[in-house]
Every structure is written in C-alpha cells, then in structure tokens.
Amino acid sequence: MASENVESKMAELNMDGTAATGAGTTASANPTDKPKKQDKERKNQQTSQKGLKPAKQPQVKKPVVNQDTKQITVSKSEDLAEWYQQVILKAEMLEFTDVPGCYIYLPRSYHIWELIRDFFDLRIKAMGVENSYFPLFISEANLQREKDHVEGFAAEVAWVTEGGKTKLDKKLAVRPTSETAMYSYYAKKIRSHRDLPLKLNQWNNVVRWEFKHAVPFLRSREFLWQEGHTAHLTEAEAGKEVLEILDHYAAIYEDLLAVPVVKGRKTVNEQFPGAHYTTTIEGFIPAVGRGIQAATSHCLGQHFAKMFEIKIEDPSQKEGEKKEKIFPWQNSWGFTTRSIGVMIMIHGDDKGVVIPPRVSNVQVIVVVVGITAKTTEEEKTTLLDKGVEIKKTLKSAGLRVELDDREGYSPGFKFAEWELKGVPLRLELGPKDLEKSVVATARRDTGAKGSIPLASLTSDVPKLLDTIQADMLKKASDEFAAHRKIVREWKDFVPTLNDKNVILVPHCAGGECEDQIKEDSAGTVPGQEVDAKAPSMGAKSLCIPAEQPEEIKEGQKCINPKCGKDAAHWVLFGRSY
Ligand code: 87F
Numbered sequence: 001m002a003s004e005n006v007e008s009k010m011a012e013l014n015m016d017g018t019a020a021t022g023a024g025t026t027a028s029a030n031p032t033d034k035p036k037k038q039d040k041e042r043k044n045q046q047t048s049q050k051g052l053k054p055a056k057q058p059q060v061k062k063p064v065v066n067q068d069t070k071q072i073t074v075s076k077s078e079d080l081a082e083w084y085q086q087v088i089l090k091a092e093m094l095e096f097t098d099v100p101g102c103y104i105y106l107p108r109s110y111h112i113w114e115l116i117r118d119f120f121d122l123r124i125k126a127m128g129v130e131n132s133y134f135p136l137f138i139s140e141a142n143l144q145r146e147k148d149h150v151e152g153f154a155a156e157v158a159w160v161t162e163g164g165k166t167k168l169d170k171k172l173a174v175r176p177t178s179e180t181a182m183y184s185y186y187a188k189k190i191r192s193h194r195d196l197p198l199k200l201n202q203w204n205n206v207v208r209w210e211f212k213h214a215v216p217f218l219r220s221r222e223f224l225w226q227e228g229h230t231a232h233l234t235e236a237e238a239g240k241e242v243l244e245i246l247d248h249y250a251a252i253y254e255d256l257l258a259v260p261v262v263k264g265r266k267t268v269n270e271q272f273p274g275a276h277y278t279t280t281i282e283g284f285i286p287a288v289g290r291g292i293q294a295a296t297s298h299c300l301g302q303h304f305a306k307m308f309e310i311k312i313e314d315p316s317q318k319e320g321e322k323k324e325k326i327f328p329w330q331n332s333w334g335f336t337t338r339s340i341g342v343m344i345m346i347h348g349d350d351k352g353v354v355i356p357p358r359v360s361n362v363q364v365i366v367v368v369v370g371i372t373a374k375t376t377e378e379e380k381t382t383l384l385d386k387g388v389e390i391k392k393t394l395k396s397a398g399l400r401v402e403l404d405d406r407e408g409y410s411p412g413f414k415f416a417e418w419e420l421k422g423v424p425l426r427l428e429l430g431p432k433d434l435e436k437s438v439v440a441t442a443r444r445d446t447g448a449k450g451s452i453p454l455a456s457l458t459s460d461v462p463k464l465l466d467t468i469q470a471d472m473l474k475k476a477s478d479e480f481a482a483h484r485k486i487v488r489e490w491k492d493f494v495p496t497l498n499d500k501n502v503i504l505v506p507h508c509a510g511g512e513c514e515d516q517i518k519e520d521s522a523g524t525v526p527g528q529e530v531d532a533k534a535p536s537m538g539a540k541s542l543c544i545p546a547e548q549p550e551e552i553k554e555g556q557k558c559i560n561p562k563c564g565k566d567a568a569h570w571v572l573f574g575r576s577y
Helices: 035-046 080-090 107-126 147-151 179-189 235-256 303-308 338-347 377-396 411-420 431-436 454-482 490-498 511-520
Strands: 094-096 103-105 137-139 159-163 166-174 198-207 222-232 262-265 277-285 290-301 329-336 364-368 401-404 425-429 438-443 449-453 484-486 502-507 540-545 569-574
Touching: 080 094, 080 338, 103 107, 107 198, 107 222, 107 235, 107 338, 147 179, 179 198, 179 222, 179 303, 222 235, 235 262, 235 277, 235 290, 235 329, 235 338, 277 338, 277 454, 277 540, 290 303, 290 338, 290 569, 303 329, 329 338, 338 454, 364 377, 364 411, 377 401, 377 425, 377 431, 377 454, 411 425, 425 431, 425 454, 431 438, 438 454, 449 454, 454 484, 490 502, 490 569, 502 540, 511 540
Parallel strands: 364 401, 364 425, 484 502
Antiparallel strands: 094 103, 137 166, 159 166, 198 222, 222 329, 262 277, 262 540, 277 290, 290 329, 425 438, 438 449, 502 569, 540 569
C-alpha cells in the first residue's frame, strides 16, 4: 500500500475493500474555498460512482435559505467514505488544507478534545503526573539511540533538512513520539531512588509520515495526543500504573464519548517493539465490521533505561556493601484525536453527526416555533423573551445551551442544521407550549419527542441528557457485543469475519501463527475467496481480552489448523483500521 496516494484519503473506509471510488480521491479542498465550490467538487467526484442511490434527506419544511450545501446527500449504509467526509465537513468538525493528511480541527471538534484533556488531566494529576513540554525537533543521534524501537518506524519519520536558505549540518526529526527526547533528560534527572517515581506527561502534536490513506481524525500525518512517560523503582509499581491509565482511557471512551471498548493486552506480534508488554483498548466500527485500536498503555520494562543509561544505586543494599546499579521500570502511554473520529463513525447517522451530551459544545438548542404572518408583535416578543429566559435558566444550571433566534430561517431549516451538528437535545417553544407552560423536546439520538414543564426545566433537562448519554453507550455496546462472536472452528473464521464481526478464538498466541492467519483470512486462499464486494483484508489479533469469555479447556487446540499447538487464550481477531 506504501505507494498509494495519501490523497485517496477515504478509500480505506470502503466496506468492500475495493479500490477507492471517486468520492475520496480528490486533492484536499482548500478551506478558503466557498462551501458551494467544495460541494460542487465533491458532487462532480460522485458522478463517477456507480449505483449511488439518492440519499435520504433531512426533513425540512420549505427552507427560506437555499441549504443545498448543508444536506448530507448520501446515506451511511450506502457509501460510508463519502458519508464520513460530508458529515465532518458539513457539521464543521474539520476542514481540509492543502497539505495532504493535515487537517484543521475546528472549534466543534477541538472542544471535544479540550474536554477529554480536562477529564484525563485531572485524573493523572491525582496520580502524581506532571505536565511538561519537550522540543518538537529531535536530533538524529538521539532518535537512533534506541535502534530496535526506531527501525520499524523509520519510514514514517519526517525530517527538517534546511533552515531558511541554509542546509543544516545535521538533519532534525520532527517528533513522532518522545521516548528518545525525554529519556536523555531522564538519565540526567534520575540519580537516586529519591528521584523516583518520575512521572511526566505532554499534551502535544506529533508527525508520522503515513503512506497509507489518510483519514481525517482516524489516520492523519499530524495529530494531537498526550504522551505520558514514567519511571518507577519496581516492576509492580509500573504495572499498577499501566492498568490505571488503561482504566482512565476506557473511561474517556465510555463515559465521555459513549463508545464501548474492550480492554486487553496485545500479542507479541502487535505490541510496541520497545515495550515489555502493551495493554490496549479496542473499539469497533459496526458500519464496516472492523476493529480499531483506541489507545495503548505500555510497560517498557528496563529496556530503554539500559539504552539511555537511566540508573540508580540499589536502595536495598546495606552500608558497606558494594553498590550495584539498578535500572528503573518505565511506562509510556498515549491517547490521540483519533478518538473523535471513532465517536463520529459510531454515532453519526444520515442526518449528520450525533454528539454525546457530555462532550457536545452545545448540549441544548432552544428554537422558537409557530411564528406565522398572523402572530402579533406582542406574541412574538413574549415567545422570544421566554426563549431567552429558558436559555438563562438552563445556563445557570450549568448546561451548554444556545437559543436559535435567527430571523428569516424556518424552524425546519433550523432543526435540520442543529441535527446535522449533532446537538443532543432540541427544545421547541411555540404559542401552544407557552399556553400549557411546557417546552417540546426532541432527542437527536433517537428522534423521540416529548415535553417538559417549564417549572421543572433545571431538573428534567439534565436528567434527559443523562438518559441520552446512557442510551447512546448502551446502543453502541449492544451492537459491539452482537458483533463479537465466539468462533471455535477454522471453517467459521472467515465467514464470521465477512459478516462484519470481530471474533474471539482459541489461539496459541504465537507470532508466526498470527501471520499465517492474516494471510489465510485475506480472501485470497483457494476455496475461500470472498466475493468481490466482501472485505478482503486479512484479520489480525486485536488483543487478548482481560475478560476472557470462558476458560481454555485442557487440550484445546489453536484455531489455526496449520498450527497444531495448544491454545493459550481466547484472542480477539478482526479486520482493523
Ligand atoms: C513512528 C516513528 C518513529 C509509533 C512511530 O504508543 C517512532 C514511532 O515509537 C514509535 N510510531 N511509535 C510507537 C509509540 C509508542 C508510545 N509512545 C508514547 C505510545 C504511547 C505514547
């Protein structure tokens, strides 16, 4: 895949694994282009697609303003790649730039990132982690210091070779991760056991020169993340932190983004080569039936400490004994803006994005309705004043609420726009509602309608938002559970994957066996070809789930008939991003 053009950015999303359709193959649209122009460009690309049925349109009552550019014109189930591109652009989550694989995170998505930061920062600070900042540039000598770690990633490192008009004597790497940048400092700083534990985190950006298709949020050349790097006296202390961090990562996905994940450990094949072991949380994109790595927390062991000469005198040695040097146990852990893309992919629908209440920058939108030519000025003012009051009341209850009081736009147009942007709850206030002292409610996630007395807004609205948050997680969790199938025999392996599942299989946890499974599940095996429309990518191990579905029985064999070894665990396999 290495030679493929990064700009065919959405092809990876195609459910059938066939070559990119026209939808995603253009150069990035210029963010300064008028939306109309971008839309037209995208439309032109679409005309080359075959079998594209007209998309379901949002229900809109005669818009006063032409809203062509605002509608999602293709359904998620028909063309996921085009749908994803349209929702992120039209909901103003992200914009393309003229640098392939580099995107603008607009306020609507950046706000989500800020909330993730606040949530995680609080938790890691409570664990004694401090924030810091290390330089963007890393010298070649430093980057190469840990050869094993860099070797597999060398092709992805971006280099600066010139400064102004001068060629640099020594090229500089743009940080792809900061192990090497930070551990030279750790070697200086850590002299005795009193300097341990050392726990530093950075909120920064990194660059990985991906040659696979870039996909906004999910796989970009530059992305935002946090990277935590800690050093401990004992393996036990390091191990405890690895799992605590993994729990916090799972909480970001499940409690904030309403995205279910499976916690586990990577097999040796899939772990970070510099790690002693890697723990992971794995998500699932139902629309394509593929797994997606959501975040990782590594125990690095003493490997980096040895390479970087981070060492201390053994504190357990008695006075007079010869002082032995010991190496601290290190961890590193990272969480990225990919999470926002996973959330959009899972919850979005044919009307646009659906943002869970806890991370939506607007949680409640109040729309005044029912104003007609017959409405008197006085009635209009009363309604609008009530709208302002509702906004104030809810704001003072701590909610993020807006009032859409724009003139010249029909309620239907406004509804469609806020639905596109994923606002979790709409409150409608019309003359009849006012008479009854209620507001009408419309949930973004289910479309369910209801009503709330004005007198109990401050208790009922937060309650409804909590229900929406919980229901979104439940729906996604049920879907993930329904697509996580136990497979006991090889004959069911590929067919079950082809039904858009990830699978739990008894496996030996051996690396070569995994490679073979990847090859044999790629749809190219004689007698097992999958039809032209089915996914053809091979399956890899996603994780060894911490929660095993059942015990591995005495004498139970690895699922791979060519392997013949005993099974060691139930391993989650799947096609993945
Ligand atoms: C690309 C180029 C150079 C990933 C790379 O997972 C080096 C690397 O080390 C590299 N891509 N990695 C692995 C990153 C490991 C680790 N770093 C801290 C994390 C979490 C945060």
